Amino acid sequence: MSLPRLVIAAPASGHGKTTVATGLMAALSRAGHDVSGHKVGPDYIDPGYHALATGKPGRNLDPHLVGEERLVPLLLHGARGADLAIVEGVMGLYDGQIGGEGFASTAHVATVTRTPVVLVVDISHASRSIAALVQGMVAFDPSVRIVGVILNKAGSPRHAGEVVSALESTGLPVLGVLQRDDGIVAPSRHLGLVPAAERDDAAHALDRLAAQIAEKIDLEHLLALARSAPDLEAEPWEASEQISVPSEERPVVAMAGGRAFTFRYAETEELLRAAGCDVVTFDPLTDVALPEGTAGLYLGGGFPEVHAAGLSANAPLRAALRAAVDSGMPTYAECAGLLYLCRSVDGLPMVGALEAEAVMTPRLTLSYRTAIVPADQLTGVAGTRVTGHEFHRTGLVEPVETTPAWLVDGQPHGFGSPTLHASYLHTHWAGHPQMAQRFADAVHAYVPTHLPAETDVSVATRRENVQKRQAQRVPDLTWHGDRELSEGLIDFAVNIHDDVRPEWLDAALRASLDDIGAYPNADAAQHAIAQRHGRRIDEVLPTAGAAEAFGLIARARPWRRPVVVHPQFTEPDVALTAAGHHPEHVLTDPANGFVLDPAQIPDDADLVMIGNPTNPTSVLHPEQSLRRIVRPGRVVVVDEAFMDSVPDERHSLAAITDPGLLVVRSLTKLWSIPGIRAGYVLGSPQLLTELKAHQAPWSVSSVAIAAMIATATPEALAEAAKRTTRIGQHRRVLTDGLTELGIHHVPAAAPYVLAKVGTGAHDRLRAAGYAVRRADTFPGLDDTWVRIAVRRPDTTRKLLATLQIEGPWT
Template identity: 60%
Template sequence: MRLPRVLVAAPASGHGKTTLATGLMAALARRGLEVSGHKVGPDYIDPGYHALATGRPGRNLDPHLTGESLVPPLLLHGARGADVAVLEGVMGLFDGQIGGAGFASTAHVARLTRTPVVLVVDVSHASRSIGAVVHGMADFQPDLTLAGVVLNKAGSPRHAAEAAKAVESTGVPVLGVLHRDDGVSAPSRHLGLVPAAERGTGVAALEPLAERVSEHVDLDAVLELAATAPDLADKPWDPAAHVRLAGGCAPGVDAPTGTDTPVVAVAAGRAFTFRYAETTELLEAAGCAVVPFDPAHDPELPPGTRGLYLGGGFPEVHAAALAANARLRAELRQAVLDGLPTVAECAGLLYLCRGVDGHPMVGALDAEARMTPRLSLAYRRPVLASDQLLGAAGTPATAHEFHRTTVTPVHGDRAAWRVDGTPAGFAGPTLSASYLHVHWAGHPGHAQRFADAVRAGDVRATDGLPGAVRAGTSHPGTASAGAPDVPSPEPVPDVPPVPDVPLADPLRHHGDVEAAEGLLDLAVNVSRLPRPDWLEDALHAGVAASTSYPDARAAHAAVARRHARDRSEVLVTAGAAEAFFLVARARPWRRPVVVHPQFTEPDVALRAAGHQVEHVLCRPGDGFALDPERVPEDADLVVLGNPTNPTGRLHSAAVLRSLVRPGRVVVVDEAFMDFVPDEPQTLTSQRVPGLIVLRSLTKLWSIPGIRVGYVVGDAAVLAELADQQAPWSVSAPALAAVVATTGTTAVTEQEHRARRAVRERRVLVDGLAELGVAVAESAAPFVLAGLGHGTHAWLRAHGVAVRRADTFPGLDDGWARIAVREPAASRHLLTKLRTKS
């Protein structure tokens, strides 16, 4: 069969495969071509972006999951009627199963499908060396056709020209150059990219991406390369050839008629976005009607439901919405216990448990699920552990596992699978629930057994639940007979309101006064993780050393090493608050400016020193971005945060450097920069005249009572601050904390904590989005949310403290700042908000 096609690959993950592949699909579709998108490997998320770009289902090509022989037929099946197919690779070009000599790699699929490869290479950290990378990639596997290269993240035309010249010297043509553009990147989730179904701006983002690729990549050259792909001798995969309309394994089941089409309810919506298109096609070929439903919002199962398929997704992210839909959870629990044929993979497994991180779920399985920091990611070769819904004990399969949760216990009385000899999952005659994802095109017997059970369930039906069939009694191993009833959404407690905190001076208002005893504290931005042992030891040593006056020399030296500064460019302070007061008293400022919304302490310090303060307001409609042109040219002091409290806005280092002027001091408060992985926009190591950077150690390291931070920057400005500092203002325990938290062990731990904060923030942000709450994009351990007027006080009356935002210049009572906490705390808040709405 004739199929023009190209495969987008890269030397490693992170080079821009998804950006280029999706951009190519969208750009070619804009030309009026019918484009088919395919993803190498088991990934569900990238195909969602492909579907947005092409208007066709995204497809997966995975030799492990389906076997080598099915890869070309599945490609041809997915590309029926297409003018061109674009395949996106996985990881690095030659990276496959560990120990498998490249099995299931991008190169393996390119060879199986005889598809020319277009390599996308991130050139942001190299130029001429890119030629060596391409040369090695082209020569490493002789039976692979490396047909072209696209350079990504070029810094300038000169940089791009140098890299392109080096690549073309290898004989591989450069098809295009993409320059740095953060506007087309997809946001990350704890398992990878955010699914396209969860991005409200997903479709809108495709237009500038298609425009960018059309402008900077030679699409005609790409189509010419695609046309060189040889014809494939295989026939397209046909689901009807792999299943029967009626199953012989279920006695009494007759062939379906036009009016006898059992419904299989398939979980969909934002919480359940992972399933292979071929799963639906196999079930339909077996005579079932596949009907999606949204477990977060639909009040009941689709009418006539006789089978249930719960695929993958992120129920842990959307737990509050799933928990609030108690009516559907109750129906599902009873249906599953009554024998409704049910397949649950990964997210579906979690949803069937009693709860996820304390939020009630369906309760059909006597198990609890919770988030963990550990990622389980692997190909598996399991066997069915017992006779169950999907087959007989000992039946082998190929699968993959991809999650950051754990379920306790790991298996029921009757396990679903044995993975490397270890039982896992929950099973019964009408149930299979586990973490394993199986591509049913590679194992069509699963679809057949499930379809047969669905039809047999119709025969066994004894009464009609609306939307579900009771199919006999519950079976051993399906669930615990004593599983608790599913509770209704938590009612708003009928308790006297907790009085709001009076505002004596809005600029002096602080979140700690809102965190009254008995309230869930989402008002204070201090990490609740336990302090590391090495920090505890340092604090104790500092207390022991308090018999002498504090000696700050070691702390200054430690900070200087941490940020590659000279000792004269460092000043240790009793937190950022002291630093602001030192700045306020350092000079007779003529026109001090504070960029707001922002931490109000600079205003307080400047006002106490007798200065009149001018504000520059960043607007919500601009995402609280700073326009440097709005800062008065004659301002001699400019103060702003990065990331900013309370918006969480992370300004670019280039924008902040542009504020520097002769005779002006720019103060950047980086009190929360240590919560930003890799700190890409920090200015702590940049020597710029007139620029100083404030850092705080109290939030990340859970030591607000110690009061410690430091300032780095222009040595002349720091000398002026030091002249205002009281002797021994920083205590011995605080100085010991500085030394401990700036060492190499601390830097590693900081990165770990920062990445954990990103994951936990995503749970909160996605949950708020599920409720329709506007949230400012944040890089901090808090988010600014548009909860609506009066909600801050309502939450306080119902047991939750958030930071009121009307004390920040530029904001009103409709906004509140919410601290990022562990997922259970965020979901408690989300459940409360749902009861209010």
């Protein structure tokens, strides 16, 4: 198989491999290439940045974890559909497993995969000596094909020129020079780089890095070297060929995610899905319950010690997890998952399913391991040999002796039983698919024992009754928050950010008035939006706000069975009805926090429209749940009008390219410009062509075009991150206050909160001087609910004081 590819390596750690490799992935992706990112070794954090740069899952290539024979198949699997693969090395080029004579080194992986190598060299402390260093790297192992050099941390052009001149003797081309202050690196802590998922500024920093790499490195020369890689004689790895499906059921495996649990290999989820499991990600920091129907738990690695306070504070989820583990639900926990299941971490209460305490230690444990299963249990039969690695600075204090999960160097390690596996050892299931099979078999066989047998029936009955009751009402779908306002009322009804607009945005809007003498041309906005999301230009359609987008979608096709997931923004219903369609409603259940159950979507629905985060519930649906409803023959529209208010835009589908997916965005809310109808649609060129056929000429005004361009710049993205942080802080004031008052509210991800205050509360608040959004105009809600917009703390506290005085509100 033909696959252009390069390994980005270095003489040692610290030369800038991650910065350069990730920057190259981002720059090449933004130049229109479909890039896959790979990492030599077991590291989880660098692949997170690779995923951010490429829009594809980051992949690992580690012969210790998966076996040398699987390296090429896994490389081809990860690069499926890509036109280029970039492989970031580990440590120095020839550094591998201690005592292994270079086994699992970057050079080893480059040789097995027959991949050309580009060296990144830090030249900050030398000049001509760099040529000797590079020449030594070339001569050390002639089977490793080094094809070029990138110089990093040059002190000046004169300094760089001296190094370039000396390197002429090696015959290797210098592909680029980065100055000492050019590199953008991720902040580090006790285990290395901070994961991309924990950095609010990660996407913005990557945009700046990509621009610098594109300017300083000869990308065309680099691509030519990548195309010189020989064809690979192997077939891509397939999860379905490694595993069997135990039953026709599709039990749910709840997989820990969010900021505290970022360590897991992409192939793990793929194997579980191939084994007939539905994998649903939950966030132990924010979710108060496990996903509905959970029959198995996967608690991977991450930094629970950093987020211990937040994990500890989520007592409802800790209790749910303890009950699940105690019931015998199959549970796999490695490293962070192990800590989370302990009684405490550094004195803060955790789940308590394991009789052990965890504490931070001054010593880093970092090593490849070979482990043996001591007795038949969840992940293997006695005597099974497994390879893995450890990477942690915590330790367990006097754990109660029990059956260990492993024997490592003859010593017991972790906790093991037929239903529970918890240890510090990280394993790659692509290298040991029998572990995935045994876990999946146990999940398929799991029967809940801690709940009454009739619970599932009662839940289903309750949902059915709720839907029937809600279906009897005909809400006013044309009602909008601005209709709540009148003179003298304090505005908690309109979902527009209450901060002042940045001066640069106002300046851009004023300057756009100079263009109103000509018909508007949205090409520049299309280019800016494409660059902002890493999409091709023909995958972007600027619109006169989200409302126009919904109208275009409604008229695009003669939809047979359009479905709108409710409660949510009603404009899609209005647009579909105006186009002559009869949209069907799928109602999410308040009993489980209005979270989408993909199984609710009718199989023959050819159009599905859903908000994320949803208005008015403020629920942020997991990316995996949304992707489960995408299928051939169906168009899924995700309204991300408030996604720019979510830190890191978690669970956004804006970067996902699928022929049946449309993502609608609006600039109105975060940037406080409701009078300017500015939005856009992201999707496949074919779908956008269908939409554009119904778009009126010049529908996007010059002022809206200026707003689109201005809010897509790196400066704007940095300001957006600040606004998002403030929104989260201000929302916490509101939700904490509602909690103290005993007012039930839905866990919120957007700049508004859905609260259940009781019948008549909406009118009582108006009488007290506050405008909140009535909720009974949304299908699936009644007049006991109101939507409260996030405002500044001083304004919010006044509302909370009124709620306290005017209560009770139930």
